[in-house]
Structures are given as structure tokens and as C-alpha cells.
Amino acid sequence: MTAGLGALYRRRLAVALNNPIAITGQLLLPVLWVLVVGPALARAFGRFSHVDYFTYIAIGQIVFIIPFSAMFAGLVVIQDRNFGILRELLVAPIRRSMIPVANIATVLTIAMGQLALIVALSLIRGAHLHVAAGRLALGLMAAALLSIATYALAELLAYRITQPQIFGTLIPAIGATPYALCGAIYPLATLPAGVRQFAYALPWTHAVAVLRYGLMGGPASGLHAIWHLHSNAEMALLSLGVLAAFAALTVGSALRAFERATVA
Amino acid sequence: MDPVVVRALTKTYPSGVEAVRGISFDVRSGEVFGLLGPNGAGKTTTLGVLTTLVKPSGGTAMVGGHSVVADPLAARGSIGVVFQDSVLDNEFSGEANLRLHARLWRVPDADARIAALLEAVGLAERASDSVRTYSGGMRRRLEIARALLGRPSVLFLDEPTLGLDPIMRQELWHTVSMLREREQVTVLLSTHYLEEAQNVCDRVAIIDQGKIIALGTPAQLIDRVGREMLELRVEGDPNELLGALRELGPTVGEPLLAAATVSLASSDSPEELSTRVTSLEPSRLGVRTMTVRPTTLSDVFLILTSHGTGREAAVAGASS
Numbered sequence: 001m002t003a004g005l006g007a008l009y010r011r012r013l014a015v016a017l018n019n020p021i022a023i024t025g026q027l028l029l030p031v032l033w034v035l036v037v038g039p040a041l042a043r044a045f046g047r048f049s050h051v052d053y054f055t056y057i058a059i060g061q062i063v064f065i066i067p068f069s070a071m072f073a074g075l076v077v078i079q080d081r082n083f084g085i086l087r088e089l090l091v092a093p094i095r096r097s098m099i100p101v102a103n104i105a106t107v108l109t110i111a112m113g114q115l116a117l118i119v120a121l122s123l124i125r126g127a128h129l130h131v132a133a134g135r136l137a138l139g140l141m142a143a144a145l146l147s148i149a150t151y152a153l154a155e156l157l158a159y160r161i162t163q164p165q166i167f168g169t170l171i172p173a174i175g176a177t178p179y180a181l182c183g184a185i186y187p188l189a190t191l192p193a194g195v196r197q198f199a200y201a202l203p204w205t206h207a208v209a210v211l212r213y214g215l216m217g218g219p220a221s222g223l224h225a226i227w228h229l230h231s232n233a234e235m236a237l238l239s240l241g242v243l244a245a246f247a248a249l250t251v252g253s254a255l256r257a258f259e260r261a262t263v264a
Numbered sequence: 265m266d267p268v269v270v271r272a273l274t275k276t277y278p279s280g281v282e283a284v285r286g287i288s289f290d291v292r293s294g295e296v297f298g299l300l301g302p303n304g305a306g307k308t309t310t311l312g313v314l315t316t317l318v319k320p321s322g323g324t325a326m327v328g329g330h331s332v333v334a335d336p337l338a339a340r341g342s343i344g345v346v347f348q349d350s351v352l353d354n355e356f357s358g359e360a361n362l363r364l365h366a367r368l369w370r371v372p373d374a375d376a377r378i379a380a381l382l383e384a385v386g387l388a389e390r391a392s393d394s395v396r397t398y399s400g401g402m403r404r405r406l407e408i409a410r411a412l413l414g415r416p417s418v419l420f421l422d423e424p425t426l427g428l429d430p431i432m433r434q435e436l437w438h439t440v441s442m443l444r445e446r447e448q449v450t451v452l453l454s455t456h457y458l459e460e461a462q463n464v465c466d467r468v469a470i471i472d473q474g475k476i477i478a479l480g481t482p483a484q485l486i487d488r489v490g491r492e493m494l495e496l497r498v499e500g501d502p503n504e505l506l507g508a509l510r511e512l513g514p515t516v517g518e519p520l521l522a523a524a525t526v527s528l529a530s531s532d533s534p535e536e537l538s539t540r541v542t543s544l545e546p547s548r549l550g551v552r553t554m555t556v557r558p559t560t561l562s563d564v565f566l567i568l569t570s571h572g573t574g575r576e577a578a579v580a581g582a583s584s
Contacts, residue, residue: 003370004367004368010364010367011364014356015353015355018355018356019355083351083354084347084349084350084351085351087347087351088347088351089368090317091315091340091343092368092369093337093338093340093341093369093414094368095337263317264277264317
């Protein structure tokens with residue numbers, strides 16, 4: 001059933017790791033935020049807030065790097081198709097659905113590595129994380145689901161868009177725009193009411209709220225702003241449900257697009 | 265059962281284009297079988313169906329004893345494919361490309377198999393180099409080695425020598441021939457280079473407009489149109505000459521006009537043909553030079569794909 005998954009996963013991981021410039025380039029901005037911009041903003045504005053602002057935006061960087069990297073990884077799909085590698089994989093004696101599944105697994109692996117790097121750098125730079133096993137698991141699940149969903153979205157688009165330069169314009173649009181609206185760097189309560197309601201519907205918003213609950217603990221204000229319930233765990237699970245639904249929708253759509261794009 | 269069996273195969277794309285219109289053929293074990301045809305004839309679609317990249321609209325296609333529709337996984341397990349365009353992971357070395365393929369095909373004893381095939385295609389010393397540094401011929405040889413890794417029963421070669429210089433083409437066919445013997449593999453290829461097909465293929469099928477219009481050994485196909493080829497270089501209006509040539513009788517085929525050259529195939533001997541044409545007083549008809557030479561597969565191809573007539577005769581015995 002899953003024959004070939006390991007080989008495809010290793011190949012895709014090797015393609016990614018063979019391109020250290022791309023990985024470094026994607027990490028540059030969040031690392032800059034965690035090491036330089038975050039502490040500077042915390043010094044400038046932290047005194048107006050009761051929360052640890054540096055830790056707040058350090059975790060917010062996770063919902064930048066994961067979708068951005070996922071969108072960027074969609075370019076490999078276009079490259080594989082345009083250079084014929086996909087055809088070579090399609091004539092292998094494996095279930096073809098293993099190709100996008102292996103791609104998703106690879107991007108998820110890289111996302112978890114990036115998350116670990118951001119958390120490690122944040123701790124070095126003085127972030128205060130309050131981790132408990134259950135909450136941490138919820139946070140990791142939120143990051144994983146966001147990674148799966150956004151990469152599946154990238155893969156879906158990559159099967160419809162043949163030109164990498166057009167796909168390239170979508171990388172910042174999808175990879176970075178929701179990040180600016182999801183409460184990663186400021187509380188959503190400061191937004192106008194209409195925009196705020198839109199922001200609450202974004203899966204990115206749910207991801208950052210669960211990540212903060214998972215890694216910072218405390219009052220889970222992000223989750224409260226969305227759900228207005230009493231139980232933090234219950235709200236976190238609801239937000240995970242939103243992320244899971246988003247992931248199911250994009251993965252299902254990507255698999256259908258893959259099938260349509262690969263069999264004449 | 266023959267390694268490739270195709271019966272009444274059809275393919276109509278959603279756009280309405282009928283790419284393949286009821287073709288049937290078998291490829292026998294161990295033979296090199298060529299699919300020839302002009303652009304858009306249906307060769308690539310046929311190879312696409314046989315390699316499970318294209319879903320047929322009707323008919324059946326069996327590869328390695330497996331239906332490409334009912335059991336595509338098993339069908340893919342019995343094939344190796346070399347695509348028209350070079351398809352290599354440029355990020356990796358030659359050996360790494362083979363290793364990935366070996367994992368996907370679950371090749372037992374992969375290290376030894378990779379080493380043996382790299383040696384066989386003359387790339388052992390460049391195995392660890394990035395394939396970016398390979399020449400076109402080296403890339404092709406590596407792709408052939410890769411296609412053979414899984415010990416396929418059928419090797420598909422889609423225009424394998426396209427874009428290669430004549431020396432590389434010769435080397436490649438030598439490699440294919442040597443590996444075919446060594447690996448005991450059946451080869452199904454498509455090519456535009458008809459002189460190569462004549463030299464390499466045991467049998468060929470000529471496809472035109474989605475149908476097989478001729479099938480047999482190159483010698484059989486040449487016999488069907490005539491072993492001798494007459495070429496007349498003309499000046500002025502060739503219509504009178506064409507009319508006179510058509511009166512020469514049933515041993516002479518339909519004359520073809522290309523630029524200022526009229527050519528026709530004949531089953532007459534070279535001497536008979538020369539005598540009969542000379543009797544027409546060719547210089548009076550604008551003929552400046554006359555040549556008689558053996559008919560080639562290229563001539564057969566041109567005759568069969570240029571004419572609406574004569575196809576039925578050539579197809580006769582196609583299932584043999």
C-alpha cells in the first residue's frame with residue numbers, strides 16, 4: 001500500500017537539503033525576527049503590554065516560516081513536472097498517490113526542523129516558554145496541520161500553474177499575507193471589527209493561538225478572543241479541528257488535482 | 265503470451281482529438297519493435313497507454329502479461345522507460361539517480377546491479393559526478409541503465425536518439441543492442457530516424473492518423489512497395505512526366521513529387537526500370553538526372569504516409 005513512500009520521501013528530502021541556499025533564505029527573516037527585530041520591538045513596545053512581547057512574537061514567527069516554506073516547496077512540484085521527473089515517478093510500480101503524500105511528509109519534516117530551530121533560538125535569546133507535555137503536543141499538532149494544509153495548497157496550485165514565475169508571485173501572497181493578519185505580531189483586538197472577524201476565520205490565526213497556548217501557557221488570550229469559552233483545552237481542540245478541516249480540504253483537493261494532472 | 269499485446273486500442277482525448285483509432289499489434293519476446301510515424305500520428309499516445317501514462321478509451325493493452333488498465337501497478341513493474349526528453353534528477357550524481365530508481369523498483373542486490381549497469385554503459389568512472397556535467401550521450405546511456413535496473417521484460421524507448429550527434433547515436437544503438445542481448449529484454453521504440461529503425465528493428469509498424477498502415481520486417485515493407493527506387497530530377501512542369509510514369513504499369517508505384525525530384529518505387533530490376541524509363545524519352549519530359557537505388561525504409565515511410573491509396577495492400581498481413 002505504501003510501497004515507494006520511503007524512496008520518494010528520501011528523494012524529496014535530498015532535493016530540499018541539496019539546496020541549502022533556499023533553506024537558509026527562507027529562515028533568514030524569522031531568524032532575524034527572533035534574534036534582532038523581536039528583542040528590539042520588545043524593548044520599544046513591551047512596556048505597554050503585560051505579556052512577554054518577545055516570546056509572543058517569537059512564537060508568531062512559526063506561522064510565518066511554516067506556510068512560507070510550504071509555498072516555496074511547491075516550486076519543486078513545478079520543476080519536477082517541467083523537467084520530466086514526475087513522468088519518471090509515474091511509471092514506477094508504486095501507487096501514484098504516494099508521490100504527493102511523500103512530498104507532504106517531506107515538507108512536514110522540514111517544518112518541524114524549522115520550528116525546533118526557532119524555538120531554540122528564541123530560548124537562547126531569552127524567550128520564556130512554559131511547556132507541559134499535553135499543551136506542547138497540541139502546539140506541535142497545530143504546526144503540523146498548518147504545514148500539511150499550506151503545502152497541500154501549494155501542491156494544488158502547482159498542478160494548475162505551469163510557470164514558476166507566476167507561482168512565485170503566490171509565494172508571498174499566500175505564504176506571508178495571512179501571517180500579517182493572524183495575530184502573529186500584534187493582538188487581533190486592535191484590528192477594525194470587520195477585518196477582525198475575517199482574521200478569526202483564518203486557519204493561521206487558530207494555529208498561532210494554539211501554538212501560544214502550547215508553548216507559553218497562561219490565559220490563552222488568542223483562543224479566548226476566537227471562541228469565548230472557559231476551557232482552554234476545549235478551545236485548543238476546536239482550533240485544531242479548524243486546522244484539520246483546512247488540511248483535509250487542501251489535501252483532498254491536491255490529490256484530485258494530482259490525479260487530473262498526471263493521467264491523460 | 266507475447267510481452268506486448270495490443271488489440272483494437274483507441275484513445276480519444278477530452279478535446280475530441282482521436283489520437284489512436286483501433287490499432288492492434290503484438291511485440292514478440294526478445295525482438296526490437298519500432299513504431300514509426302509522422303508527428304501527431306499517435307506513436308506517443310500509444311507508448312503513453314503502454315506505460316500507463318495515458319488511459320485508453322477502448323480496446324485492450326497487455327504489457328508483461330498484465331492489463332495496463334486493470335493492473336497498472338503490475339504492468340509498470342514489468343517495464344523500463346526512456347523518455348524522449350532527458351529525465352534525470354540534475355541535483356544528484358549518476359549513481360544517486362540509479363539508487364532512487366532501484367528503491368522505487370525494489371531492486372534486489374541494488375549495489376551490485378547499479379555497479380554492473382554503470383560499467384556496461386561506460387559510466388562507472390563518472391558515477392559519482394553530478395549528472396549536470398554529463399554530455400547528452402552520457403545522460404541517455406545513464407537513462408537506459410536506469411530503465412534496465414528493475415530487470416524489465418519490456419524496455420520502451422521514446423525517440424532515444426533525438427538531439428544526439430551521429431556518433432553518439434551509433435554508440436547508443438550499440439549500447440542498446442549489447443544490453444538487449446545481455447538482459448534478454450524486449451524493446452519497443454519510437455523514432456524519427458528511419459535508417460536507424462531499418463538497422464535496429466526486427467519489425468516495425470508505421471502509424472499514420474492513429475492507424476497502423478503497415479507492419480512487418482523492414483525487408484517485408486520494402487518488398488511491398490518495390491525494392492528499387494527511381495529518382496528523376498526535373499526542370500519545368502513535371503505533370504507530363506508524372507502522367508507518363510503512371511502509364512508504366514503495375515510494377516511501378518505511384519510517383520511522388522518533392523521539390524524538383526520525382527521518385528517512385530518499383531519491383532522491377534534496376535536494369536528493367538532504367539530501360540522502361542529511358543523509353544519514355546525522359547529528357548523530352550524535362551528530366552535532367554536519373555538515379556536508381558535500393559529502396560529504404562524512409563522511402564516506404566514517405567510513400568505510405570503520403571498516399572491515400574495503396575495502404576490496404578501494405579497493411580495486408582499486419583497481424584502476421
